[in-house]
């Protein structure tokens with residue numbers, strides 16, 4: 001059985017839930033580290049009031065004993081603190097005497113799932129769509145990814161992320177060793193590597209917010225220590241670059257994915273794109289450059305995996321856009337109560353965890369076993385095979 005997870009829960013409901021299946025036994029879970037990753041997702045300049053209400057923590061309710069996985073499905077929940085303000089609106093049972101009509105959402109917001117979901121599921125209260133389409137769900141995706149990240153760390157694989165651009169402001173690209181990149185971006189409110197860009201981006205986000213607008217950006221994830229040969233060229237759905245692309249595109253508001261230089265590859269010559277193959281005693285086979293972001297033929301090539309994603313501007317705007325009421329079919333301009341102005345730094349944390357998940361899944365497919373000990377032995381055996389190749 002390959003590694004998988006399902007999530008459930010609404011943004012203003014009592015909690016989010018995830019069930020992970022396919023984790024090996026005897027993986028040590030560092031709960032503090034996992035909650036730190038949830039905390040990182042909540043940070044980032046430009047987020048709205050909701051993030052002050054939530055203090056995300058994962059509670060495990062299955063599959064772990066005394067800090068170690070047992071091989072059983074892992075179940076975890078994250079409470080929504082905001083639930084207490086929404087209980088009446090979100091109640092599962094009918095509430096006697098409540099004015100259903102008053103709480104019904106019938107004005108779809110442009111850029112959200114509201115209208116498509118209402119039409120598709122035949123729901124006249126669009127809250128039934130928006131509650132689940134909210135990026136609140138990315139909390140438990142990060143929790144699942146944080147477990148994948150801890151699993152990968154056992155094999156020396158490290159994950160970092162950074163913001164490359166917010167709207168008109170591009171961050172200078174600094175090629176830092178991965179530990180330094182993790183440290184420096186962690187200290188930055190917008191997850192960039194230099195203080196000057198950080199200041200510029202903060203002021204820019206403030207300005208956009210003041211103008212009642214929102215802004216998106218471009219983020220990058222780097223994974224180092226990935227062995228050669230994860231994924232496969234032999235079948236479309238085994239190509240790991242394609243699976244990573246699907247994961248990234250599934251993050252709310254993501255509109256594009258690149259591996260390595262990505263779209264730039266269509267603008268320059270082959271000699272400027274392909275990475276020359278080298279061999280040395282210490283490094284074995286490697287590439288002179290890493291323009292293709294660690295992939296050839298849907299398989300990792302041992303170079304760092306480099307993935308970029310683009311996030312559109314937040315759709316809910318204080319400067320309202322026009323839409324159509326589903327009851328009257330009349331035009332109105334959407335009203336806003338609260339929203340993030342920019343969630344690009346937060347989304348870059350989500351992306352790290354989505355990428356970590358896909359790599360962990362492919363790692364388990366290649367070196368799979370039911371316990372960590374079995375996987376370690378399989379991994380050592382493969383490394384031995386590579387050394388003798």
Ligand SMILES: Cc1cc2nc3c(=O)[nH]c(=O)nc-3n(C[C@H](O)[C@H](O)[C@H](O)COP(=O)(O)O)c2cc1C
Nearest residue numbers: 112113133134135252253315316339340343346347
């Ligand atoms: C971390 C994060 C936070 C977000 N916060 C908001 C928000 O506060 N307001 C909003 O309108 N959209 C927000 N979004 C984006 C919407 O969830 C998303 O655009 C919407 O569900 C429609 O999905 P699509 O853009 O993928 O088509 C956020 C996305 C992410 C990743």
Ligand SMILES: C=C(O[C@@H]1CC(C(=O)O)=C[C@@H](OP(=O)(O)O)[C@H]1O)C(=O)O
Nearest residue numbers: 050051133134135136139252338339340
């Ligand atoms: C709750 C989170 O993000 C939310 C994602 C979101 C959306 O429409 O996607 C809308 C906002 O929620 P609300 O409407 O309650 O203010 C964000 O705060 C979170 O990231 O944990």
